[in-house]
Amino acid sequence: MPEITYLQAISDALWEEMERDENVFLLGEDIGAYGGAFKVTKGFQERFGPKRVLDMPMAESAIVGAAIGSALMGMRPVAEMQFADFISCAFDLLVNFAATNHYRWGSPVPIVVRAPAGGGLRAGPFHSQNPEAWFAHVPGLKVVAPATSYDAKGLLKAAIRDDNPVIYFENKYLYRHVKGEVPEDDYMVPIGIADVKREGNDLTVITYGAMVQESLAAAETLADEGVEVEVVDVRTLKPLDEETILNSARKTGKIAIVHEAYRSYGAGGELAALIYEDAFEWLDGPLVRVTAPDTPVPYSPTLEDAFRPNAEKIVEALRDLATY
Amino acid sequence: MPEITYLQAISDALWEEMERDENVFLLGEDIGAYGGAFKVTKGFQERFGPKRVLDMPMAESAIVGAAIGSALMGMRPVAEMQFADFISCAFDLLVNFAATNHYRWGSPVPIVVRAPAGGGLRAGPFHSQNPEAWFAHVPGLKVVAPATSYDAKGLLKAAIRDDNPVIYFENKYLYRHVKGEVPEDDYMVPIGIADVKREGNDLTVITYGAMVQESLAAAETLADEGVEVEVVDVRTLKPLDEETILNSARKTGKIAIVHEAYRSYGAGGELAALIYEDAFEWLDGPLVRVTAPDTPVPYSPTLEDAFRPNAEKIVEALRDLATY
Amino acid sequence: MNLTDEQLLDIYYWMRLTRAIDERITLLYNQGKILGAAFSERGHEAISVGAAGALEDDDIVAPMHRDLGAYLVRGLPAREIMAQHLGKVTGTSRGRDSNMHGLGDLSHGIIGFVSMLPASLPVTVGVGLSFWLRDEGRVAMTWFGDGATSTGKFHEGLNFAGVFKLPVVFICENNQYAYSTPTSRQFAIEDIADRAAGYGFPGIIVDGNDVLEVYEATKAAVDRARAGGGPTLIECKTMRMLGHAFHDNAEYVPDELLAEWEKKDPVAQYENALIEREVLTEERRQEIESRVRDTLEEAQAFAEESPMPDPADLEKGVYHEPGCYWEQQVNSD
Amino acid sequence: MNLTDEQLLDIYYWMRLTRAIDERITLLYNQGKILGAAFSERGHEAISVGAAGALEDDDIVAPMHRDLGAYLVRGLPAREIMAQHLGKVTGTSRGRDSNMHGLGDLSHGIIGFVSMLPASLPVTVGVGLSFWLRDEGRVAMTWFGDGATSTGKFHEGLNFAGVFKLPVVFICENNQYAYSTPTSRQFAIEDIADRAAGYGFPGIIVDGNDVLEVYEATKAAVDRARAGGGPTLIECKTMRMLGHAFHDNAEYVPDELLAEWEKKDPVAQYENALIEREVLTEERRQEIESRVRDTLEEAQAFAEESPMPDPADLEKGVYHEPGCYWEQQVNSD
C-alpha cells in the first residue's frame, strides 16, 4: 500500500468520489483555480471543470445554504470552510436547518462540511479552533474527526455517501505531519465506529484527531516504563461508538481523555459521562483529562506550546494515573 | 418579602438596573412599545424613553454587534434574543468577538444577552431549545441559568454589573409557572456560586434552570419513600462552582444530573467529568442522567411530553439509583 | 394577460380556499384547539396564490409562515395542513413541527419552513444552484417578509444568486410590519425592490393585493429565470391584517391603516373583478364555494379524527437510513 | 483643499512610515522571523492613512488586516506593532493575537481586529450607536474589503446604521481580490458604492491610490456624520499588490494588472505630487526619511529584544476583574 499524507488522503477521497458520482461537487472559497487555502483541491478544477469546483463569494451562510438546497435536490455537495473557525458564520443553517430537516419532514440533507481545525501552527485565536463539541451536541448532525491518512480517506468517503449532514473535522497540523498507508482500492471507514489504535491492559486513553498521534507517542514512553496503554481513537464523535469505548474502559479501569479543544464542556465531558454511567463498576481510578485550558488559542509560541496538549503532557498525566 | 413571578423578577431587575445606572440600556426586537414577545419590558419605553429601549431591525448579528460596540464605549447593553433559539444567528460575534476580546487586547465587553430558552410550551423545534452548552464551552463567556424568582433577579443584576459578556438563559416555562419571594432591597446573586436548593444525605441531583423545580418535586416524592435527595442548583454554568458540586457529590456518593437540553454533549457531560475526576473515591454508584433525548424538540404534546424531562422521569431514575 | 377563464377561476378557487382555511385556523386557535402559536395569512392570499401559480410542477418553492395559499396551490392537501395545526400524526411533519413550519414535501416541490428568518432563502438559492449546475430549466422560488430583509441571510442569498445568475425568484411580502416593528425601523428606504440593483438583477414592485398583478409579474420573472436570465426580486406591497400571530392583538397598528387596507381585501377585490368581467357567475361562485366548504370540512374532520403521534416514535427518524421512520411514512402514503 | 503644507507633509510621513514598516514586515517574514501568517498593505497606504487622517482624536476606528497605516496614524507605536508580529510580550496583544489581529487599544481609539470578516463592522456600528445615544458628536469608522461585502454582517451593519442614521463611516477597500477570488465572483455589480442606496445613505467612489482624494472624501463624510447626517459608504478603488498573505504568490493575478497599478503606487504618486507642488523639498524628504528610518529601526530592535510571553501567564486575563492581567499591563505602561 502506498504511503500518503493525511492531506493527500483527503484530496484523494474527494477526487475519487467525484469520479464515482457526478452528483458530488465542491463549493467553497478559493477552492478552484487556487486549489484551496491548503491546496486540498489543487488540480480539481482542471479535471472536473468550474461547475463541479465552485469558487464562492466570501459568505459562509450562502455556502452552507447552497449546499443544503442542492442536497435536497439530490446532489452531494462537499462544502469547504476555509478554516473550521469560520463555521461559526454558518452556524445557524447547520444546527437549525440541516440538522433538523429530516426529523421534521423526512427529506435527507446529504451535505459534508469540511472544517480544517486545530492548532500548533502559530495561527492564533481565529485559525486554530476545535469547535467539534458544538456540533456533537446537535441531534441530526454527524461529526467525525479522523487522525490518520487511512481514516481521513475512508471517513470522508463514508461522509460523502452518507444521507445525513456530516461535519468533517480535518486537523491542519496533521495535514503534512502525518503519513500512512492507504489501500489503492475503494474503501470506507464506517461512521460511528471507533478504532483501538493501540492495545494495552493498564490504562485507556480515549481521544481523537491530532491527539491520537500524541497519545500514541505517550503510550510508547509508558510502554518503556512498563505500563501498557490502550489508545482508543473515537474517530466519530456523533454517533458515538459506545461499545468500543466501554469495552476498553472496563478492561483497564483507568481512563484518560485527551483532546485539543478547550477543556470545559468539551467533548471529553460526554465521554466521561458515558463511562461513569456504564462502566462504573469496572473503574479503578479517577478520570484524567488532558486538554487545552479554557483560554482562546494564543499565538505566541511560548503560549501556544503551553496551551496545546502534547505527548509530554499526556505522559505526565498517565504516569500519575498509572500509580493511582 | 413580596412574592413575584420569575418573569416579574427579570423585569424588575432590568428596571432597577436602568434606574441605577444610566449606562444600562436595552436593545432587541419588539421590546419597545410592544414590551417584548413575553412582555418582560412592558412599560419600559414609557419610563426610560426610546433611546434606552431600542427596537431593532430583525438582525441578531446587528443586535449583538451593537451591544459589543457600545459596551466597548462604556455602556451596559442588555440585548434580548426574542427566543434563545435565534442566538444561533448571532453566534459568531458572541463566540469570536465578545468572548475573546479581553484576552486578546484587554478591553472588557460588558454585555448581557438575554436568551429565553426551554420548552414545555408546545412551541416546536425552533422556539424551545436549550443551547447553553455551546456557550459554556467558550472561554471568555459567562453563562447563567436561574431557576427561581430570587435567582433570576439577583443573577440578572450581577450579570449587568459584570465586566464580561454574560449569556443569561431565562426559562420560558418558568416565566409564569414559578413564583417566589424576592427582597425589596437591592441584592445580587454572585455569578459562579451554586446553591443547594434542598439538603439530603442519600442522593445528589445536580441541575439548573427549569429542571430545578422538577428535581425538587422529585425529591419530595423520594422523601416520602425515605430517601433524602440533595438538590444542587448549579445556577452558573460558567464559571462553575466546583466546590459546592464536589461537596455534595462527596457527601452522598450517588449522583444524578438533570437537564432539559439534549443529552449528548450537553452540560451534563462536564458536570459528570468534574465529579469523576475529583470525587471519584467517594462515589457509591454509577452516574444517572435525566435529560432530553437526542432529537429536535417536537411540537405535538404527546411527543413533547415524552421528550421533556419532568419530576416523574426524575423520580424513576432516582429510585433506581437509590437501590443501587 | 392570457389566462383562460378556467385559469382565472382556478385562481379564484385557491384564493377562496386559502381564506376559508385561514379563517378556520383562526377559529380553531380561538377555541383553544391549536396549541402554541399560529399565524394568519389574511390579506396575503394574492401573493401566495399568485406567485405560486406562476410555476410549473417540477419547480420548487420555499414558502414562509404566511403562505398557506402557496402550499395549497402546490398541492399539499388541506387535511395535512389542518392535521399539522392540531399536532396530529397525519400532519405533514407527523406532529414534529408546528403550524406553518416544517410543511415540507418534495413530492409537491415544497421545502419546509424553518423559523430562523429567512433560512429558506439561502437554501432556495442552493436549489437554484442545483438547477443551474444540471442545466435543468427549473426555477426555485421563495417568500419572505419585510423584516427578513434586514438579515444577513437575505443579503448572502441574493448576492450569491446574482453572481451566478441563478434561476431564483425572490418574493418579498412587504406587509408593513415585522411583528410590532414597522418598516421604518427595519430599513431607511421606501422600496425593498431597490436593493436588487445592488445585486445586479431586476427588482420590481407590485400591488400585493392584486392577484393577477402578482401572477403576471411573477410569471415574467419565472420565464426569465427559466431562460437563463437570472433572478428577480419582486416586492409585493400589502398589509398584515391580523396580529403577528394569534396571541398578538396588534394594538400598535393604527386602525385607519387597517381600515384602508380592508377596502383592498385581495379576495373580495378579485371576486368583484371576476364578477364584473362576467367570468364568475353566481352559479360558478356557488359551485366553487361548495368545493371550498367540502375541502375545508373534510380537512377539519380528518384532522380532528386523526390520532396524536405515538410517543414511542419520538426518537425515530433523526437520521436518514434505509427503512427509517420517514421511509415507512412515505411507503404508507 | 485646505490642508497646510505641514499637514500635507504629515500625511507624507505616515505614508512613508507605513510603507517602510510594511516592507520590513515582508522582509522579516521572508527571513522566517514571523511565524504563522502575515499581511502586506502595499498599495493600500492612501486608504488607511487618508481615511484615518480625517478623524479627531476621540473618534474610534476599527481597521482591518491591511490597515497598518491607520493604526500608525492613530498613534499605536510602531514598536508595539513590530513586537506583535514577532509574538513578543511587548506587542499590543501581549503575544496572544497575531500580525494585524488584536491590535486594539482604546487609549488610541482603536478596536482590535477579528478574523471573521467583517466582524468589526457591526461592532463599529455599535460604537456609533453609543455616540448617538449619548449625543457625543463622535464618529466611528471601519475598513473592510471587497470580499467582506458578501457577508451578512456587512448588510446587517449597514442597514442598522442607516435606520438609526448613526455617525459611522464605512471604508470599503476594493482591491479587486479577496484572497484568490476576483470581484466578478464576489458581486454582480460594478461598484459596491451603489449598495448604499439600499441603506438610505450616500455611497461614493474614490481613487484609493490618491491619498488626498481619500482624505477629502472621508473628511466630508466624517463632518456629515458628526453633524447628525448619518453614515456614508466610501468605496476606494485600488489593487492588492502582493499575495493575500505572504505565503501566497498570487499567480492568479494577471501581470499586466499589477504593472498597471504599479504605476499608480500611492506613495510614489503622492511624493511626486508634493515635489511638484514644491511642498516636499529634498531637505524635508531626507528629514522625513530619517525619522521613518529611526522609528523603523527602533521598532525592530525593540521587538527583537523583547521577551516572549511567559507561559505562566497563559490563563490570565480571560475575564476582566479588578487587578487582572490586563489591568496590570495598563498600569505598567
Ligand SMILES: Cc1ncc(C[n+]2csc(CCOP(=O)(O)OP(=O)(O)O)c2C)c(N)n1
Ligand atoms: C432570525 C429571526 N429572528 C427573530 C425571529 C422572531 N420573529 C418571528 S416572525 C418575526 C417578524 C417577521 O417579520 P416579517 O419578516 O416582516 O414577516 P411577517 O411576519 O410580517 O410576514 C420575528 C421577529 C425569527 N423568526 N427569526
Ligand SMILES: Cc1ncc(C[n+]2csc(CCOP(=O)(O)OP(=O)(O)O)c2C)c(N)n1
Ligand atoms: C468570514 C470569513 N470567511 C473567510 C475568511 C478567510 N479569509 C481571510 S481574508 C479573505 C479574503 C478577504 O478579502 P477582502 O475582504 O477583499 O479583503 P482583502 O484581503 O482583499 O484586503 C478570506 C476569504 C475570513 N477571514 N472570514
Ligand SMILES: [Mg+2]
Ligand atoms: Mg412583515
Ligand SMILES: [Mg+2]
Ligand atoms: Mg479584497
